[in-house]
């Protein structure tokens with residue numbers, strides 16, 4: 658689990674809240690019983706923007722944030738099925754503190770779900786998807802301020818030891834490995850997004866360690882990102898240094914060509930050396946991929 662935003666614990670509004678709070682109420686409440694409620698601090702949490710609230714209006718999940726320290730919280734409500742007591746309905750509600758990485762993933766999942774509905778072809782769903790893309794885009798932009806926290810969260814997952822002695826079915830192992838490759842891809846995208854030279858050295862060092870990961874697909878993601886980041890940081894100089902170095906890149910492309918291909922597809926223009934900052938063309942938003950497929 659990713660480490661929550663560090664300022665949460667000292668926050669006067671939400672600092673005293675536990676990481677996870679759950680309440681259960683019978684619906685309707687039995688005679689003479691008062692429904693349980695969350696601590697007052699939970700009621701001070703707000704949707705991070707009004708559009709987000711609209712996005713989650715039909716869902717059992719909501720994204721909330723502390724207005725004072727910008728820590729994110731996830732609210733869920735559910736009614737367990739197959740209850741041992743089928744004559745009564747119990748409603749569960751839970752609020753949990755989530756880190757920036759989990760927030761990013763929740764937003765992406767929301768977008769992916771909306772996209773799935775839109776692809777089934779109803780016009781209203783298409784409109785919902787367009788709305789969701791806009792709203793999630795705004796929120797992802799705000800999450801950029803927590804980029805280092807997201808990178809650390811991804812690294813923690815990738816560095817987590819996997820116990821080879823545990824008897825696992827091969828399908829599960831393949832799934833876990835696929836998740837790691839996906840995390841590595843996210844790490845790579847986050848790393849080259851914005852200003853790679855502002856990423857703290859300890860994070861870069863941990864990322865470089867992944868170049869020794871046993872999974873070749875994962876190594877390739879990290880290597881591509883490292884090359885991409887290097888090209889961005891060194892801008893025009895890199896072109897001079899790496900020109901023609903096919904030996905360092907994949908067999909079928911020079912590093913220079915790779916950088917162009919992974920960008921906006923305008924590598925030819927970049928190669929002309931138009932004098933403009935070439936890094937501008939290569940920036941891509943982690944949200945631009947739409948939701949992740951699961």
Ligand SMILES: [Zn+2]
Pocket residue numbers: 665668669670671672723724725726727728
């Ligand atoms: Zn707070």
